[in-house]
Amino acid sequence: MQAPAERFTIRGFEPPPFMVQRMQISHNFDAGSIEIVSADQFENIQLRIRPDNAAHFAQWFYFRLQGAAYQHCTIKFLNAGECAYPKGWADYQPMASYDRVNWFRVAAEFDGEVMTIDHVPLANSIYYAYFEPYSYEQHLNLVGQAQGSGLCQVSCLGATVEGRDMDLLTIGHEVESDLKVWIIARQHPGETMAEWFVEGLLNRLLDPQDPTSRALLDRATFYVVPNMNPDGAIRGNLRTNAAGANLNREWLEPTAETSPEVLCVREKMRETGVDLFLDIHGDEGLPYVFFSGTEGIPSYDARIAAIENEFKALFKLASPDFQDEHGYERKAPGQADLSMATNWVGEQFRCLAYTLEMPFKDNANLPDDDYGWSGQRSLRLGEAMLSAIYGVLGKVR
Template sequence: MAISSNFCGGNIVHTATIVESPTKCRVELNVDQDPYTELEDTIHSQWFYFKGSLMDPILGGPNKGEEVTVDYVITNANRVAFPSAWPGSSVCVSTNGKKSWERKTKTDYDKAEGTLSWQHVHRQYEEGTYFSFFEPYTLDRHIDLVDRCRATRGVNVSVIGRSLENRDIELITVGTGPLKCWINHRQHPGETQAEFFAEGLLTRLCGLDDFGAVDGLAHKAREAFTFYIVPNINPDGSANGYLRTNAGGANLNREWATTGDYEAPTLERSPEVYYVLKKMDEVGVDAFADIHGDEEMPFNFIAGAEGCTNWGPRLQGLQGAFLGAYCRTNPDMQKEVSYDPEDPNGANLAVCSNQIATRFNCLSITLEMPYKDCYTCPDPERGFTGGRCARLGMNIVDAFMHVKDWLRSEEPFWENLGEDDQYIRPKEEWEGKATMMGQE
């Protein structure tokens, strides 16, 4: 077997191939690590993406062994950032040159051995097979998305700064409305769900699939809002195949404020955050969403600003109504399960959505999507997909439009919200959690 990850977003270390017979072998792998993260005093890892190919000539000669069964085994699966994410996970696989992805439903995590394993049958003369933690979103696809936006009338693409490795940080601006809505994506580069989300959002707002023509609600949204969209705030981590950090090891979602003696953001360590926050201060923010993927939880959900000092009936009402509208528009979203909210006045202001909620006194949420199958709308064969991420990106427009008149309202709108718009305090518990997470 030939194992390769020397391409955009690739990550794996091939440690051994054990030939068991002319038609069967075991390939042992390690997930490679992100750079050291100073603030958290840790080294993150979990994202993997690689290609496996039969070597030529095939084992056993040209007329034998036309199929080879390969057991792929990640031997350091218990030493990644979130080992409890593996139970219930299924590896993504593409056998047609990354044109489409399916799931290895028989992915197995052996907690005692600390291994993640799956089996694949390789056939002679087929192109290489790709495996990944979730569907990859490459920088080539990112560049194509940005170029399509740039070529669309009424859409502005600007470069507001550059990363540590001198890649562009693009800001896509669309709309002419007075309300300023910011949506950032992919602070954690291994959470590729976020950029599929961005593609769906931009496709709808910019009319990318219809020569710039948009649907009626998107048209109204562009009149009500000016959208500031950062489709990939961490291009270095994305290119290098990292899970959570930029090229210097900074976890960007802990770089939005100084923590103790650790100054942030800085041009030396986190220019990506520095430039985006600077632009936010210049133009203002009336609503904000930070788009992520969650390794462990099989749900789409939002985490809000409950721990911020300005949390009260207004922000609670906005968050409840926003999430209520989102759930009505797309059943992949739900209300009941999320991270346990932070204690009152206990928010970590180095986390992006907390910083924005406090700094601009606005609706500000973190949106998380699963790597696993989605419990609210399960599809075991395909799992949660990039296409469904994109649909959530399209539907966030509906949720923002539902709350637009209340974002800066001085009236106590929360007193008259309907039942479906009421805030529900979420819990980080769900039926079957202990079994899935290997806690039983």
């Protein structure tokens, strides 16, 4: 991995006249999102984080700054304290990139109301983002590469609110005796680490030289939806689709008008059945990788609890990034929200169902000062997940 550009800051450097450009901030690109209040002075750039297009959730930002090479830039997010998860800014460092391939962290402070980045860009064009983006073009490439492996069938389950394809990747023999493993990601489109995770999982699953993957595909068929919310992803939304629906609260009664993405996936699940389900997410506040299970659903029993415990133990062995000490408070029996994917699937199919959460910040158990939690770490976690799935495959049905 390339060293962070921050290591090469030139102190006291005065750019020659030919390098000086007019400062400009733009966001009119895939997943771009910001509101510009003032961008006239390098040391007083004032911005607002834009809410989702049809909902009040605001946390995701992604924009391009031009014409500020070697200038000390102070970038203020004036409404950070009013965002959906203000506690998420504590100990948070934004991500930056000059080429949208290599991303690194930049220092920021949050005073409870305003988040401020102090940074000296080393080139005239730089991007800042809440987390390492995963573009729609990357998504289409991922789908194409999976199909090109010869092991994956690509199908369209339906259309989003704005008419985009809902891509399903099917890997396996699709025979009745196969165990059915379902993995979905990016119900919340701003949680881009989820699709990075899926990329890693697919890279390993589609590797014919990987013995774990070969053994898995001898016994299971995988159904993977890499992006549940393409509309929201392209629009630069944090949490909702183009109609303003939080898809992870639509599983009990999805509609063709407001949540067709969930409706079409649910219908396919009922057709195939589900033996193991994973819903991949990111958490704004907690600096850990953790699971959230189905202990609150009516059908939860000792069998599922035992499989959960074994699955967590195996995942710990597969990836030191995972832990089960920190996470969400467990739901009391019968208190689960069945409009959430993991709970609905767990209750509907009486199967092992987990939500996996990754941090927007860093993993406090294995911190990385340069990159924090990143797309690459998410990808590696996806690779490791297959080992844990293999370990419980004989017990999930």
